[in-house]
Amino acid sequence: MDATLFNQQKTGKLVATIEGMSAFVPHPLPPEIELACLIDEFGEASAALGGLNRIGSTILNPYMVIRPLQRNEALRSSAMEGTFSTADNLAIVEALDSGSGSNADREVYNYIRAIDYAIEQTKTLPISHRVVKGMHSVLLSGATKPRGANKRPGEYKIHQNWIGALDIRDARFIPPPPNEAIQCMDDLEAFINKDTAGLPALIAAGLVHYQFETIHPFGDGNGRVGRMLITLQLLLKGLLDAPLLYVSPYIERNKDEYIDAMFAVSSKGDWIRWLRYFLRAVKISSNETINTIIKLNELRDRYRSTIQQKTKSVSAITICDHLFERPVVSISDAAKVSETSYQSAKKNIDQLVKLGIISPVPGFENPKLFWSKAVIDISDGRLDH
Numbered sequence: 001m002d003a004t005l006f007n008q009q010k011t012g013k014l015v016a017t018i019e020g021m022s023a024f025v026p027h028p029l030p031p032e033i034e035l036a037c038l039i040d041e042f043g044e045a046s047a048a049l050g051g052l053n054r055i056g057s058t059i060l061n062p063y064m065v066i067r068p069l070q071r072n073e074a075l076r077s078s079a080m081e082g083t084f085s086t087a088d089n090l091a092i093v094e095a096l097d098s099g100s101g102s103n104a105d106r107e108v109y110n111y112i113r114a115i116d117y118a119i120e121q122t123k124t125l126p127i128s129h130r131v132v133k134g135m136h137s138v139l140l141s142g143a144t145k146p147r148g149a150n151k152r153p154g155e156y157k158i159h160q161n162w163i164g165a166l167d168i169r170d171a172r173f174i175p176p177p178p179n180e181a182i183q184c185m186d187d188l189e190a191f192i193n194k195d196t197a198g199l200p201a202l203i204a205a206g207l208v209h210y211q212f213e214t215i216h217p218f219g220d221g222n223g224r225v226g227r228m229l230i231t232l233q234l235l236l237k238g239l240l241d242a243p244l245l246y247v248s249p250y251i252e253r254n255k256d257e258y259i260d261a262m263f264a265v266s267s268k269g270d271w272i273r274w275l276r277y278f279l280r281a282v283k284i285s286s287n288e289t290i291n292t293i294i295k296l297n298e299l300r301d302r303y304r305s306t307i308q309q310k311t312k313s314v315s316a317i318t319i320c321d322h323l324f325e326r327p328v329v330s331i332s333d334a335a336k337v338s339e340t341s342y343q344s345a346k347k348n349i350d351q352l353v354k355l356g357i358i359s360p361v362p363g364f365e366n367p368k369l370f371w372s373k374a375v376i377d378i379s380d381g382r383l384d385h
Contacts, residue, residue, distance in 0.1 A: 001174045010269025015180060018160050023174040024266050026214045028187040029207050030199055033271050041279040045202060048286035053241045055293050062242045064324040065293045068379030073246030074111035077227050080252050083107050087380035091371060095328035106142060111224060114138040118232050119243055126193045127232060135228060139221050151219035156182060161216055173263060175216035184215045201237035205230055206278035210262050247285045295378050300324055303357050310355055315340050316348040320357060327375040330367040
């Protein structure tokens with residue numbers, strides 16, 4: 001890390017670390033920011049969030065759209081960290097939930113499990129060391145050593161880490177050493193949970209994301225945990241009525257700008273550049289999510305109408321609705337969801353295949369699996385259905 005780029009030390013300080021290098025330790029939040037210059041971006045992002053909440057309030061079962069959005073978030077956020085799966089593989093692993101798929105598939109599925117864990121935990125707990133470590137533990141559970149099992153799942157780092165190179169001497173950025181990182185996380189936990197009167201919660205979420213990524217408290221998985229925290233904060237602060245917003249698809253498309261904007265905070269104290277990026281990510285992600293929800297609702301209405309016209313089976317409609325939450329099902333799954341016998345569920349599955357709503361998943365016979373490719377495609381950002 002080129003220490004000369006950090007000579008202003010507006011947002012943090014340099015401390016000595018291994019190999020004669022310097023690490024950057026951010027000052028506690030909040031910084032002094034002239035929020036007036038963000039009024040347009042803040043207004044647009046807030047309006048987009050409001051629109052997302054409005055369309056979300058019309059959905060009888062929010063998880064019919066929440067789960068597809070979470071799958072896409074898991075895929076995009078994990079891809080940014082070099083873990084690649086596909087929408088098809090992720091849906092299959094989620095359906096089987098039994099250690100199936102490749103190591104990468106299971107790790108991406110862990111992202112969904114970690115989001116679920118965090119949402120459940122924060123129904124009774126604040127965002128805290130305990131919750132953040134728990135998210136990390138779930139995220140890296142069962143990971144192979146190259147992908148994080150040797151990175152102390154659920155525990156903060158005990159060795160210096162760095163970003164942007166294999167050798168620390170070539171790193172673009174070196175976050176706080178382990179001892180300083182713990183103090184930074186103490187300060188961050190306090191900021192997240194204190195009354196930030198005068199500082200809008202949406203701005204605070206942007207500050208927290210920068211701070212967490214800059215601290216880089218874990219040996220691996222920091223980017224993914226940090227992006228989960230965005231949704232979690234917005235949910236707990238009342239800016240989201242349901243966990244519908246996930247920004248990783250936008251960030252993945254604009255990754256270089258994302259990295260550069262955060263680096264500019266550390267090196268130059270340029271909070272405005274970062275917050276403009278963050279607010280734009282919230283606005284565009286909200287609007288894209290609204291479009292995805294509209295497409296999923298249109299598809300569900302079309303499927304329901306087809307079933308009512310052709311079969312009039314209430315059980316088939318129930319199974320169809322379940323496909324939007326979990327687009328891969330077995331006959332046993334269908335029987336459980338529809339509360340019918342195996343034979344009745346098989347009849348309904350056959351009808352849905354005949355209607356073109358689902359099709360057999362190639363290569364799966366025991367159990368035989370069926371999927372709605374249209375639901376998977378829409379949740380993956382392919383909206384032409």
